[in-house]
Amino acid sequence: MTRLVSSPWRRVLGVGLLALVPVLTSGAQAQTAAPAPEASTGRIAKQAGTSTRDMVAAANPLAAQAGREILAAGGSAVDAAVAVQLVLNLVEPQSSGIGGGAFLLHWDKTSLVTLDGRETAPAAATPERFLGPDGKPMKFYDAVVGGRSVGIPGTLRLLETAHRRWGKLPWSQVIAPALRVAEEGFPISPRLNGLLGMEKFLPSDPIARAHFYREDGTPKPVGTVLKNPAFAKTLRDIAEKGADVFYTGEIAADIVATVTRHATNPGDMTLDDLKAYRIEERAPVCGSYRTYRICGMGPPSSGAVAVQQMMSVLETQDMAAMKPGPDAVHWVAEAGRLAFADRALFLGDPAFVSVPVRGLVDPGYLKSRAALVSPDRSMGRAKAGDPPFQKTEFRFAPSDGIEFGTSHISVVDREGNAVSMTTTIEDGFGARIMTRSGFLLNNELTDFNFAPTEEGKPVANRVEAGKRPRSSMAPTIVLDANNNLYAVLGSPGGSQIITYVAKTLVGLLDWKLDPQAAVDLPNFGSRNGPTEIEAGTEAEAWKAALEAKGHEVRAIEMNSGIQAIVVGPNGLTGGADSRREGVAIGN
Template sequence: MAIRASRWLNLAGFGLLSLASVSLTSASLAQPVAPSPEAPTGRIAKGAGAATKDMVAAANPLAAQAGREILAAGGSAVDAAVAVQLVLNLVEPQSSGIGGGAFMVFWDGKTVTTLDGRETAPAAAKPERFLGADGKPMKFYEAVVGGRSVGVPGTVRLLEEAHRRWGKLPWRQVIEPAIRLAEDGFSISPRLNGLLSQEKYLAANPVARAYFFEADGTPKAVGTVLKNPALARTLRAIAEKGADAFYTGEIAEDIVATVTGHPTNPGDMTLDDLKNYKVVEREAVCGPYRVYKVCGMAPPSSGGIAVQQILGILETRDMAALKPGPEAAHWIAEAGRLAFADRALYVADPAFVNVPVKGLIDPGYLKSRAALIDPDKSMGKAKPGDPPFQKTFLFAPSEGIEFGTSHMSIVDRDGRAVSMTTTIEDGFGARLMTKSGFLLNNELTDFSFAPEEDGKPVANRVEAGKRPRSSMAPTIVLDQGDKLYAVVGSPGGSLIINYVAKTLVALLDWKLDPQVAADLPNLGSRNGPTELEAGTEAEGWKAGLEAKGHEVKLIDQNSGIHAIVVTPTGLVGGADSRREGVAIGNN
């Protein structure tokens, strides 16, 4: 589908939009609302918004409205993030929730701080966890479905820790919108119904079947009001007793029973695993791009490093002069190959592997990597480089991705910002729903299934207490005066890295407004074929790339970019039209 020429707007001339098309009434959380249908490769600017005081860009209108309600009450960006996440647990349960984990990048006006709420492997986990009886890696869904794949959830601890540090409103108040919606119900959206219709494993879980499906096994219809009193009780307990209500007591016992009680693929999580979970503050991965400073998440996420590597390589080119097209796609894809080659070899949980972060984003190293790119010919398969400042031996490469993911970008009236990517890994996670009202993640399948390759240990192998590598790339961009410029992120598995890099090039080099940047065709390479988004203008770039020796694949790339940019007249936001989100705020 073509992007209309009138949509190619430049931020310099982008004025404030009316919020009428995306605004929800303050009572909308108590009244079930069916979001607009999603077109996977649609190009209507349904998610765009602008505001003068604050803004939330999130994956569902009800979640975004919950965040705006909290901001309007004087809440901080973190207060709003708590509300958004808990409502997403209800309205977008396939993508995130309190049964999963998250990474948060926070800007307080002076400093970028990151919190790691990634899931951890149970204490009983061993490197051979995903090997079958024949010693070979299990098939993906053999590993996913059941308790074996469930990591110790981190989202609730992360939300509590962030709120303790940067929240303004009472903890109970920021949880209340989700409790209200869980009790009163919401209308099943076309997107949720469509995903349930395609789902093969979820209905085998009795709790999930009773919640999501009719008695005959068909998904509940679009517009059906879905209520979750069990989750409301869980959230009330968390509101009253804090995160300890989740990590100890009845809720924790329910989680462990659900994980260990699967009839064919049980896990080994214990109450001690839950009780001992901790959020980790990590130094942000920051680096220059043009006149900007781009900051993201450190390992165990590979996203911050890989995005910074792609940008550092592209900085050697005049991307502004290229504009979207096959030439720009060539450079973005080649930069992606180099970044993904390093990612596979070097990045894992830094508690287990000495990741050479400083060397991987070193400007001199990135210039040397950029010199490997031939303007006229694809390199095909890139090899990992030899970054400076290494303190580790080389591991074998491995791969780990997540698909059941969401993202929110938030800016409050004090100029503080949250970029948070949140996940349960695959769509609907491990296909286990607790009696407490939420789905559990399958995050442990983000580890490498094979613990060794060619006689070398794999950096991202399973180990007790370890956090699996992620591709999530929540990002905050500062301008040349160290002032907030943009808040960006996306779901999408390992494609997240390319989605975020594309959007940053569109915002920083091509000066497109956030909605257009989000809706640009997705493209890139994960050190394999050059992948162009099917059904978009990018299909027309195929011949030009093939002439440069690229192996090109046209694939669906259902990103969920949520971006906010600070302009002289206020905040401008975009929510990826491939999903059902919006960007809304207060004036």
């Protein structure tokens, strides 16, 4: 199911906090100036951030500043990521929070660990969950709004798990910046105000309406100081008692009540579902690209597999000589077609589907896939391949759409440890229900396929009890030829995440752009359908040349939120996507 952004989103997705950014700490000022919007594009004009010691790149200046504060206090990359995520819960509530899930990559200078904090389906879930009385798939927002779509949240348990392994500062200290923002409030940004104004479903939730809107139903104005005493209490409880209070205590009871008592679309989550939730450590998916090694999250994410498949096709070409333009788009789009064809057939939760990851990234197999691409003509639509090392029969599962409720965090600390974490509540403002504990809940279960069968066969990504829905999130870490950290990046964007990350990798590794220039390149690619180019950018001028190669071209809104950090001989350089309000800052 594809959900495209209507044009008004473009006017708010790129508008940021401007001068409304208060300083969270008395330390040194941020090294990047407050960004200003470009009137012609709605983007925010930014320069790459630089630092000699450490850096955090996040989608909101207040969240980035919280991470920077923790790094300045001697915190680790994980400490900073915890602080960033908890502040994002407040200042970017439409995108992520403890009511959702995340994938986290951690690099400690010698080894990479990947942690799966994806949401799970309740024990009562069945494959028919999103079928209507007529046996047909429900309309998307009929499924989203309410308790039916809410998966068991994983983000907080993920943060606690990572902090116990790699944190340096006390748990209460890394929570402190978010607690301060919750208690003292923050000025509503133009972006948040604009998204609230466009939202149709959130005002129907009484708790969310009271928090975000005025009595007349209009959003609280830009600059209004928004406090969240309920979330402050939640944070104090979590600081004192840990994540268990979320999964077994008073907060857990509040989550279950919010889900099961929804007036029109209740869910079936139980306290036992929350208590049973576990973080899974997964094997990283890594592959070579020229002199680099690109690593990411394995299934249930399709991100790293698909990105690696795309990069293996692009490696057969001199991408550096192409530069941004129609020839580069042709190769990226064709690589995307092949990757998305395999993604649709083979990827799912490895606890339920035997995913042939080894075969999907096998160099010989990928060489045969790359040979299918013509330099002069688009293949139109690719078919899935036949990778080696398969153990079972796999079933067709159509692609998913675009998540607006997702964010990405990149951090490098002074010791060279790094975190790449993509975090989500799925759609913008998730299930549009807010707990009395002060946070929104995800609609992650709508990342499953609504139809449990296709052509008479069960699909790999159908709903099942305890299952994690397939994701496209692709937090990525790049190592150089000497196995040293080179880049940390990722993006929101649903299934388009895969092409956003691939584009940025080409910009960094082939075109040698600084991170800000790489993330700000026009977005383009194909999800095994039309060739998509970003509307309102220079990419629209490439349309005729692509059509001459047989591409069906669509200019659409492609609102990424890429956060990238590159390690160089003189320190760190970072970029925060100009389509959002974030910054890359360090000490």
